[in-house]
Amino acid sequence: MKKISIAGATGYTGIELLRLLVKHPEVEIAALTAESHAGKNIAAVAPSLKGWVDQSLVKLSPQIAQECDVLFLALPHTTSMKHVPELLQSDCKIIDLSADYRLQDAGVYGDWYQTPHLNPELLSQAVYGLPELHRKAIKKAQLVANPGCYPTGAILALAPLVQQDWADSTSIILDSKSGVSGAGRKLSQGTQFCEANESVAAYGLGDHRHTPEIEQELSGLAGQQLTVTFSPHLMPMTRGLLTTAYVSLKNAIDLQTLHDHFAKFYKNERFVRVLEAGQYANTAHVAGSNFCDIGVQVDTRNQRAIVTSAIDNLMKGASSQAIQNMNLMLGIDETTGLDAPPLFP
Ligand SMILES: NC(=O)c1ccc[n+]([C@@H]2O[C@H](COP(=O)([O-])OP(=O)(O)OC[C@H]3O[C@@H](n4cnc5c(N)ncnc54)[C@H](OP(=O)(O)O)[C@@H]3O)[C@@H](O)[C@H]2O)c1
Known part of the structure; x- marks a missing residue:
């Protein structure tokens, strides 16, 4: 032992x-x-x-x-x-x-x-x-x-796209939502019940400390320096972290192609579950586990990939x-x- x-x-x-x-x-x-x-x-x-x-x-x-x-x-x-x-x-x-x-x-x-x-x-x-x-x-x-909790969800959501060079690397937007346990057990005004309950709020727009960590890892995969716009939000739930990533595609890609690429990228990963094409990740489906669920979608009108990832911030995060x-x-x-x-x- x-x-x-x-x-x-x-x-x-x-x-x-x-x-x-x-x-x-x-x-x-x-x-x-x-x-x-x-x-x-x-x-x-x-x-x-x-x-x-x-x-x-x-x-x-x-x-x-x-x-x-x-x-x-x-x-x-x-x-x-x-x-x-x-x-x-x-x-x-x-x-x-x-x-x-x-x-x-x-x-x-x-x-x-x-x-x-x-x-x-x-x-x-x-x-x-x-x-x-x-x-x-x-x-x-x-x-x-x-890794940090937000970076875990964000990097896993985008790794297959940036490594394949399908993404316009200037266009990455990450909208993330975290449960309150992400802030730790110490007391703070923003995480008190009366402040966080029945409320959804953005914070750290443009300057959240997880930004350089996400950029470091995605840049390493892309083989070039890239930047992201990262927007975290505090949600009135105890655990869970959902990320929705928006990325302009360099060329038109259909949903099945995008899905198959993600499924192949993670095919040997026990703890990353790529959902069926067109299904979206949900924090309730990974709670208390080491899984990261990933769902992909293509907004064909705007030639944009939309990738959702869900983790439990205290677990896989x-x-x-x-x-x-x-x-x-x-x-x-x-x-x-x-x-x-x-x-x-
Ligand atoms: N919460 C999340 O979802 C999450 C996710 C990913 C990463 N992290 C990171 O993981 C770390 C721990 O997060 P947490 O949420 O568990 O924090 P936390 O609930 O605030 O717990 C902090 C722990 O550190 C101890 N501590 C505080 N100041 C100390 C000091 N000066 N010297 C030695 N020990 C000290 C505390 O002891 P006492 O209780 O005795 O004061 C407590 O055991 C943080 O760096 C955080 O950013 C957190």
Whole structure:
């Protein structure tokens, strides 16, 4: 059995990691860390885990990495990079769920996160943890940067199009809608019940921090620098993330051709389900699972592809994708502990 520790075990992604890992057949839980809740029992802070995990929360220290095989960092961005250089001194593999190692260019990180990167020399060592695109590199990595939730849905929706060079790369618009758990467990005005319930609102138009991450990965696939217009929205639901991508096509393509191309692109991917031609992705059909559902449509009047993708932001958008990466890094079957149907209704 491999020993697994979680830093930030009391947050939404940390609790989701635990929910999955306690049933994973090849691992056992070692240490769990927290900041404000250090010293308490995990079940006191995460009552859903009562009877599954009975452990005291400790503060993050380098010793934790020395005593486990894999350490998940479910910490706020800018916190992870304060710890990673010291944690990497051990042989432990690290999967960081924050944004700190996702961008290859430290200057881009500084511009979008308004703080200089503390260890830019580690960025080239970190592998972007989207298995469908970087499986080979993930298997060999010691440090994996788990993708953001919006980028996961957006990149998977567009990868087949940009790689094929069918898209007019100046025309990409991504309209995304996220459940409130995407903002984490800490209190903030916008995520309070009275503010988020019965309300749909755009935010971060033109400057959301997930934009450069989406552009980095799509540019890599396209073989040229491209930019996207990314419009996130907060939805009055707990989990789920729907992306609708609009892309002008360089040449007329019919729906069946587009659909068959997507189906072929993802034919070996257990966790990407390409829906029948003309069906649209729905967050209710992937809840609680590691699946990303993708639906394609062609607006023939405007020669535009419209692609919908649905994920659970806490699962394929964060914690289950992190476990998919862990499985690859440990050399075990990628689907271990993850292959289950979504919750419905
Ligand atoms: N929520 C999502 O859907 C989602 C999706 C993809 C990626 N992510 C990313 O994953 C990371 C975790 O997200 P989350 O939603 O789980 O956040 P969260 O609910 O706010 O939890 C944050 C965790 O980090 C701990 N923490 C806070 N400040 C710390 C510090 N200075 N030192 C050590 N530990 C500290 C907290 O401990 P205490 O509880 O003791 O304060 C808590 O366990 C973030 O970087 C986020 O952007 C989140």
